Amino acid sequence: MRNFNELTEPEILALAISLEEEDERIFADFAHGLRESFPGSAAVFEQMRTEESSHRRRLQNLYQQKFGEHIPLIRRQDVKGFVERRPVWLRRPLSLKAARSAASSIEQETGQFYERAAARTSDASIRRLLDDLAQEERSHQNKAEELTESARGKGAGGREKEAQRKLFLLQIVQPGLAGLMDGSVSTLAPVFAAAFATHSTHAAFLVGLAAS
Structure with missing residues (x-):
């Protein structure tokens, strides 16, 4: 593993190419993973890709x-100082927040890399591209926030929020209730899940009564 300060200009550019390729594939994975439930946000990640x-x-x-050539x-992973990333394929199901x-x-992180790389480069054309x-x-x-608003729109935004709520119910609340029935989880689990999903104390109270 090399220190960043030891890299030559060709190595800095080669590393930058590798970073951009990895980021491109990550955003493609995000777009693919969100397309069915969150099509507006998937479009944002496709634009970022x-x-x-x-x-x-x-x-x-x-x-x-x-x-x-x-x-x-x-x-x-060949250069010291980069943050370790959790592979996208391990983030299943993929949440919009994540x-x-x-x-x-x-x-x-990529922006900081380019700033450091530009500061270490003496070639004017390389430094100009890295600065850009x-x-x-x-x-x-x-820009991603702006793209999110324009791609989702008011109606799409409401649909995505509803989809997120349904996913939470399917992934958290429903398994919690099933676990409660077979005795594998605490009675508090569905209460907390209901409170988080509905933001309603009354709904949480009703779930608590049902669980008791």
Whole structure:
């Protein structure tokens, strides 16, 4: 494993290409995992995937102009200082909140990488591209919020909230009630689940009565 400060300019670009490719695939996984229940948010992640793909192509073009056709595979796990990411395929079922939180962390980390990389680069064209990408990554979070509102719309937003509520009932409340019936969970579990799902003390009270 190498220290970031030991990387050469070709290695910095190669690492950046690998990071963008990974981010692109993560956002594609988010879009795929959310498309059925949250189509508006899935469209946002698809747009983010497209942007990461554009970043990767710009980096590849510059690398090949400067250093030739072959681009070595340098991954985040090969360099010290990167945050360990939980694989998307382990996030099943994928929640909308988890996807958005992960996307925010990805954008922040990648933006910081470009800022550090630009500061270590002496080549003007490489530094200019890295500075541009740092700026674009910093704006991604705000842009993602804007894309979410425009893609979802008022009606779509309501449908996504309803879908999220139904998923919670199916994934948390229903298993809790089933576990209560066979004695595998505490009677408090469905009470807490009902309170969280409905935000209603009356509903939680009724569930508590049924569970007692």
